[in-house]
Amino acid sequence: MFNIFWALLVLFAIAALFRMDWVYYLAYVVGGIWLFSHWWVRRSLSHVEIQRELNLFAFAGETVDGKVQLNNLSWLPLPWLHIQETVPFDLLDQQNYRSVVSVPGKAQTVYPYTLRCSKRGYYPIGPLRLNTGDLFGFVDAGWQETRPVHLTVYPRVFALEKLGLPSRSPFGSQASRQRLYEDPTRLAGVRDYTPGDSLRNIHWKATAREDVLQVKKFQPAIALNVTVVLDLNKNAYPISGAVGSSEWAVTVAASVASHIVTIQRQQVGLITNGLDPLAGRIANPIPARNGRGHLMSILGLLARIQMHEVEPTLADWLPPQLANLDWGSTLVVVTPNVDERALWTLHNAYRRGSNIVALVCAPDPNFKQMQAQGERLGVQLYRSVWEKDLHEMAAQG
Amino acid sequence: MDAIDINAAQAASSEVDAAIEADESKVQFDQPWLTSILRPMLIAVMAGCMVVALIAFLRHAFSGIPIAYTGVMVFLGIASALIGCISTTWLAQPEQRMRRNSGIRAAEFALILAITRVTTWLTIGYLPPLDAFLTRPMETLIDPAYILSVAIVMLAWFFAASTTSDFLRMGLQADELYAARQRTGRSTDDPVPPNYIDRRSVLGGFVTRWLAGGILLVLLAAGTRVGQAGNSFFAITQQNISPAVISAIIIYYLTGLALISQGQLAVLRARWTLERVPSRASILRNWPMYALGLIFGIGFLAGMMPFGGTFYLATVISTVLRTIYMAMLTIMQIFMGLLMWLGSLLAGDEPIAQPEAPPPAPPPRFDLPPTEPSQVPPWLGGMLFWGVLALILGYALYIYFSGRGLNFAWLRKFWALLQARWAEMFGSYQEWQAARVRARANRQINGESGQGLLGNLLRWRNLNPDQQVRYFYLTTLQRAEKAGIPRRSAETPLQYAPRLLEQLRQHVIAREEDEGEQKEVDKGSPTTSQQGGRSGTRRDGEILPSSATTSEVSDEELAAQLENAQAVQELTEAFVRVRYAGQSTQPDTVPYLKGLWDKVKKQLRRWR
Known part of the structure; x- marks a missing residue:
């Protein structure tokens, strides 16, 4: 820069041709500062x-x-x-x-x-x-x-009561007539020991009293898992306010997942048709598990999931996703609206033994009608409050 | 390890943000840069070093220059550089923006030239005699020593002023600071975007000048050497160049590097401010310390490097250059030989030599006629020259020092006194002049021409009949006024006409009596006066000759009076018709009226 190099050459030439040794000093000073500056800057970083x-x-x-x-x-x-x-x-x-x-x-x-x-x-x-x-x-x-x-x-996580959604039913434990699953905390009685019973279930006090090995009988109970279905099909959302409604749907899904894991301590999974920008495609389903770490992975996916324009509607896209759904699990569908086809699709899932809850997160003029029809088909429809209503409530204390 | 904790860093960052946010509403100026002392000092030192080297070369080239003169020139050069730096910095202050014009710079330069002139006279010891000042002012003012001094002083002053100006331009300007303080400074909602300065190119220009000037100084120093350098380890002391010159050139380079460092700081500082990047105050605080430390450190290390032993290197370089020169010369000779050979082949015989032309005739001489000695004293021109020069210098003093704590109240009072004396001395002349101008204006208003009779004739003949009638009547009035019979104010023309006629008649009678008495005296017999004639009666619009009262009037005189009365009456009536009745005059009546006018004129002339 600044022609320093050429000036140095000229100074050296003058010093040599005119035999003026002191000009070398000038060349040394200027050149030394020039060289030192280069070395200093490159070395310092x-x-x-x-x-x-x-x-x-x-x-x-x-x-x-x-x-x-x-x-x-x-x-x-x-x-x-x-x-x-x-x-x-x-x-x-x-x-x-x-x-x-x-x-x-x-x-x-x-x-x-x-x-x-x-x-x-x-x-x-x-x-x-x-x-x-x-x-x-x-x-x-x-x-x-x-x-x-x-x-x-x-995403933000709210208590379900704030969202206007039921907090106990239908995400609570369900009684089951089939005694496949027993609740060890709820003792129903004792019976004689039969080979194959676990030694941990032996009721020692009753055995001492009866002088025969007695094992505990538990009340039949089942803690079925919950799968959250998040519909982020861009075509399903209203043109105006699609971004706000989809963001609210994500917030509602995150709040439901957090409630199930932290309050009800049940397993929860996530199925969505949104785009995962990290993978560059539609997000993979997250199987149902419990624990805070699993909740964070669900929230992590919900943090980056994006609304996506896909061809099939919820009625067409959802049945293949439910093929591996466990019997008796609860399906929480977070969607901008529910039409009649979607209702019948959810009814089919109900008939296969699932508990179906649909949370509508966008304005729908036919909601009451669909809600009444859903009751007849075994599908519970709820409409959440809107984010602005939530902020107003928070402001009011 | 000197660690800066997070809280301190956050506090520093918030301080910087607060400093930027502060005083957003008012326009600020880059006061730290404008009021810096280090930079003008460095520039003045650089200019002084240039002067030292230049004067050393001049002393070597012109051996007759006295030592005292060179010493004073060094002092003047450094002083003018300092003045250039200080003035430029002072004029760059915001409150001096109204003085920032070429006039004050011209005044400053004129004062420097004057001081240089006086100093040169005093230094050389030759002050021209007074008659030389008056008879040959230019020769006394401008001599070779003064030209040399002016060149040196100009160089130092111009270098200092321009370099200071460049560095001031590298500072943050008011419009840039204003834009930087606006949130949307670069958006289109600002109708007048700031004029951003390319500080990088300004700094580049300074570096180029510094390098070129440094090389020139080295060459000038080489020109001052009288002998060969010694080949030893301490060869720097055996260069046969004045140590002062060597020191000056070394200081020139070191101060130049320090100034480049300051310029780079200005470039970075402006960039950070305009991009609203918060910067820690420690950068500005540490910068000169780092720069000067590096320069002096490298300078010290360079002093430890070997300087001697350049002889062999010079021999090698000289040999290389000589070889290149010889090779090129040989190639040129070969080409020239080939061309000459080809030319001789094409031309054939040698051309016939042309006879030598006769020398030109000497130009004719024209002897100038002898000039008469001038009546103007020979010292007048010189006195005028020095007077004008003194006035210019006085005005330059006034411009330069006004506003710097001097208000020149005494000078203004003295000037007012001079003006009063002048007005008193030449008051009568001015009054006379004013009266003359007023009289001329009145004459023009009254239609009196400043031209002669021919001019009047030429002019009134070009008028239309109505205007000619007006002319006849008005000139009659004018002549009557000169004759002592003016028309009174509020006197109508028809009222004035009989009075004029009566006055004329009285005059005729008085003249006749005088002539009669004279005749009687001549004849020696007494005369008897006759009273006769008709008493005049007057009606409106009609004039009749009045009767003579004191003497007899002959028939001829009576006829003349009747003609006069008729002439005055008809002229007046013609004028009244044109002026007040709005009637136009027939062109064929104009000669008749002209004849009447001539008669009245004749009578009025006789009145005198």
Whole structure:
């Protein structure tokens, strides 16, 4: 830059031709600063240890604190270092994510920032870019993070009562006439021991009293799993407000899944026709399991799932998905609307032994009619409150 | 490890944000940059180094230059560079924007030239005598020493001023700061987008000038050498170049590097501010320290490098260059030989030599006629020259120093006093002049022409009949006024006509009596006066000759009076018809009226 190189050549030529040794001093000074600047800048970035500290999981509405920690391992200072963090628009919480700092030798500096998770999603954070240069403008150097990290923002989770949905039925335990499953917490009586009975079920007090081995009889009970079906077919949603209704449907599905796992401690699975941007195709079904880790995986999928335009409607797409559904499991269908064909499809699932609940998350003028028809067909239809109503209720306390 | 905790970093970041947010409503200026002292000092030092090297070369080239002169020139060069830096920085202040014009720079430069002139006279020790000042002002003002001084001072001043201006341009401008403080500074809702400066190219221009100037100084220093350099480890002390020159050139390079560093800081700082990137204050605080530390560190290390032993390198380079030169010369000779051989083949015989042309005739000489000695004193031109020069310098002083704590109240008071004296001295002349102008204006209003009779004749003959009638009557009035019979105000023409006639008649009678008395005196016999004639009666619109009262009037005179009365009456009636009745005059009556007018004129002329 700035023709320094050619000037150095000229100075050397003058020094040699005119035999003026002191001109070498000028060449040494100018050239030395030029060379040292190049060496300094290139070396300094390679001796900076960069560490980003960021919580990669958050719920919508939360604020995440992050920081970039820069540790200069060299004795030479960095006169200026331009830090630029790349943050998606939906996470912006401050004017920009850039700063210029000066890092002394063998010192550490921190660039803090905050992210506001206003919407669920799966957001790339980064790549982090660093730029620096010398004191004279001779050379610039930069560094860029090769791979960004991703922040998962889970959808909001509300209590079902707030959503206007029944919290006990139909997601509670169901009594079963078939004694395939027994509830060990609910003792029904004792009976004589027969070979094959578990030794853990022997009622020792009754055995002592009767002087014959007695085993416990439990009340027949079954904790059937729940499968949440989330309809994210773009064609099913009204043209106006499709985004808001689909987001609300995701929130309702997440709230139901969270309720089942955390309150009812039942197994829950997820079937959806939405697009998983991480896989680049329709999301794979998540089989029913219980536990908080499983809930987080469901919420993780719900965080990144996107509305998708698919050809088959719910009535056409759902039956193949229910082929492997366990008998007696509960099917919670979260959908923008339910038409007559969908009702008959759900009725078929009911006839195969499933408990069917449909949660409508978008305005539907025929809802009452469909609800009455669903009652006759064994399908319970509920309509959730809307998000704005929820915020109004929260504001009212 | 010196760790900065998160809280401190957050606090620093919030401080920067707060600083940017603060005072968004008002336009700010880049005061830290505008009021920096380090940068003008470095620029002045650079200019001083240039002057030192240049003067050393001039001393070497022109051996007659006295040492005192060179010393003063160094001082003047550095002083003018300082003045250039300070003035440019001062004019860049926001409150001086109204003074930021070429006039104040011209005044500043004129003052520097004047000081240089006086200093040069005092330094050389030759002050021209007074008669030389007056008779040969240009020769006394401009001499070779002064030209040399002006060149040096101009170079230092211009370099300092332009470099300071460039560095001031690299600072943040008010419109850029305003745009940066607006949230939507770059959007289209700003009707006047800021004029962003390409600071990178400005800095590049300075670096190019610095390098070129440095190489030029080295070449000038090479020109001052009187002998060969010594070949030893400490060869820098054996260059046969003044150590002051070497030191000046080295300082020139070091200060240039420091200025480049400052320019780079300005470039980065402007970029960060315009992009609203918060920057820590420690960057600006540490920057000069890092830059100066690096420059002096490298400078110290460079001092440890070997300098001697360039002889062999010079020999190698000279050999390479000589070889290249010889090769090119040989190739050229071969080509030229081939061309000449081909030319001789094509031309055949040698061309016949042309006879040598006779020398041109000498130009004719024209002897100038002897000039008469001028009546103007020879010192007048020189005095005028120095007076104008003093006025210009005084005005330059006033422009340059007004607003810098000097309001020149005493000078304004003195000027007002001079103006009063002048007005008093030439007041009468001005009054006379004003009276003359007023009289001329009145004459023009009254229709009096400043031209002669011929002009009047030429003019009134071009008028139409009505205008000619007006002309006859008005000129009659004018002549009557000159004769002492003016028309009174509010006196109608028909009222005025009998009075005029009566006055004329009285005059005729008085003249006749005078002539009669004179005749009697001549004859020596007494005369008897006769009273006769008819008493005049007057009706409106009719004039009759009045009777003589004091002497007898002859028949001829009576006929003349009747003619006069008729002439005045008809002229007046013609004028009244044209002026008040709106009737037009027939062209064939104009000669008749002209005859009447002539009679009245004749009578009025006799009145005088």
